[in-house]
Amino acid sequence: MKKFFKALFILLILALAAAAGLYRYCLTVLDEIPLQTIRPDLKILEVKSGAKPMQIIKDSVNTPVNDLWYRIWLHQNPELGRIKRGYYSLDGVYNLRDLFAKLTEGKQMSLSFTIVAGTRFDKVLNNLSRASLVEHTLDSQDAMDAYKKELKYDNLEGLFLADTYAYDPNTADTQILGYAHESLVKFLDDEWERRDARVFYKDKYEALIMASIIEKETSLLEEYPLISAVFNNRLNIGMKLQTDPTVIYGIRDRYNGNITKADLKDDNPYNTYVIKGLPPTPISIPSKETIHATLHPANVDYLFFVANGSGGHTFSTNLKDHNRAVKEFLRLLKENKVKSRKDKVKEQILNTTSEIENSIGNESRGLENLVESLFNLKAPEPRNESGSDRKDEASGG
Numbered sequence: 001m002k003k004f005f006k007a008l009f010i011l012l013i014l015a016l017a018a019a020a021g022l023y024r025y026c027l028t029v030l031d032e033i034p035l036q037t038i039r040p041d042l043k044i045l046e047v048k049s050g051a052k053p054m055q056i057i058k059d060s061v062n063t064p065v066n067d068l069w070y071r072i073w074l075h076q077n078p079e080l081g082r083i084k085r086g087y088y089s090l091d092g093v094y095n096l097r098d099l100f101a102k103l104t105e106g107k108q109m110s111l112s113f114t115i116v117a118g119t120r121f122d123k124v125l126n127n128l129s130r131a132s133l134v135e136h137t138l139d140s141q142d143a144m145d146a147y148k149k150e151l152k153y154d155n156l157e158g159l160f161l162a163d164t165y166a167y168d169p170n171t172a173d174t175q176i177l178g179y180a181h182e183s184l185v186k187f188l189d190d191e192w193e194r195r196d197a198r199v200f201y202k203d204k205y206e207a208l209i210m211a212s213i214i215e216k217e218t219s220l221l222e223e224y225p226l227i228s229a230v231f232n233n234r235l236n237i238g239m240k241l242q243t244d245p246t247v248i249y250g251i252r253d254r255y256n257g258n259i260t261k262a263d264l265k266d267d268n269p270y271n272t273y274v275i276k277g278l279p280p281t282p283i284s285i286p287s288k289e290t291i292h293a294t295l296h297p298a299n300v301d302y303l304f305f306v307a308n309g310s311g312g313h314t315f316s317t318n319l320k321d322h323n324r325a326v327k328e329f330l331r332l333l334k335e336n337k338v339k340s341r342k343d344k345v346k347e348q349i350l351n352t353t354s355e356i357e358n359s360i361g362n363e364s365r366g367l368e369n370l371v372e373s374l375f376n377l378k379a380p381e382p383r384n385e386s387g388s389d390r391k392d393e394a395s396g397g
Helices: 001-033 053-060 067-076 098-103 119-127 141-151 174-193 206-215 221-237 244-254 261-265 288-295 320-361 363-375
Strands: 045-048 085-091 111-115 162-166 304-307 313-316
Touching: 001 098, 045 053, 045 119, 053 067, 053 098, 067 162, 111 119, 119 174, 119 221, 162 174, 174 206, 206 221, 206 244, 206 288, 206 313, 221 304, 221 313, 244 261, 304 320, 313 320
Parallel strands: none
Antiparallel strands: 045 085, 111 162, 304 313
16 A cells, blocks of 8 residues: 555656646746747738737747647737737837737838929839839830820829828829829819919919929029019010920930020920920929919019029019129139139149158148148248247338
8 A cells, every 4th residue: 555655646746747847848938939030021011900919920920839829828918919900010020029019009110202392203203113012003105194094184294292192011103193193183273272363374284384393493492482473474474484494304315414505496395495485294293382382473573583603593673684693693603613623723732742741741831831822822820840839020110
């Protein structure tokens, strides 16, 4: 009998030891569950409405274990069931703990596409083709023709409002453009209803054309209403607009940074040095500010403007004053070119003297003083051997 109880006792001890070992093993496994790594190929996770945490785990972890362990872990952490639907970027998410922290906090990814004011539609399309997680559908001429037909325009230039548009992953490019077009239509409609009585545009599309021109003429917000006034006044008296951006748009790829006399005479429908009135379509993407300025020009009599050399323009009411402003601009331009060349030569000479100084020591200081005097700059005062400034010993009489 004693042997029986002894054997039973030993079995009990072994069972308890096994149970303790199993318990420690379970704790170890459960402790390792939140540290399980996420699949390296998984960059974005879509959580649909009603998605179950268990399924998310199975779809996300790199090396899944038995479902039982996940069920126990989720049972121990009921707050993990409060995940929020949406799209999530998995940048910086390395394990299940990181993943569920993001899903329960609802830190969804944000995607956006910016349409920059003053750019052309072909540039917008090019940027859109490189945007992240966009479904590209406008990748053929047939698709583009179909989209033009949908918008009921043969030319899509200027039909989208400059702004930043948020979108979900895998949104079609036409849908993003749709946001921008709808924004333009709404804003233009509102501004047209409140337009100034002095504007001379037959319809909203003509106003859009003008806004696209103003967008290319200046980057200064305060000049928008003034340039709008110039062009509005010119249209009122039947004067040609004669605006360089339309020339550049008309000659397209032939533009190399300079407008020639031949360019100004080029017979194309966008050249406002040749045609009267507005070109047939917008020439760039307009902004809210230029649309507003187009329909609310400043109450001034200006007919001319020219660059003033400091980023803005000089405005004039008559040709005499305008020619004077042009002459001043050309003078400043020439002066700046001379100064630029002068500074470049000076820099080259000083660099040479610096190299000499490195070779023969401080005795080359006289060369630097000579260079400074050649360029009418005040050279540093000579210093005596003690290092103090040398006093002028000449008599003041």
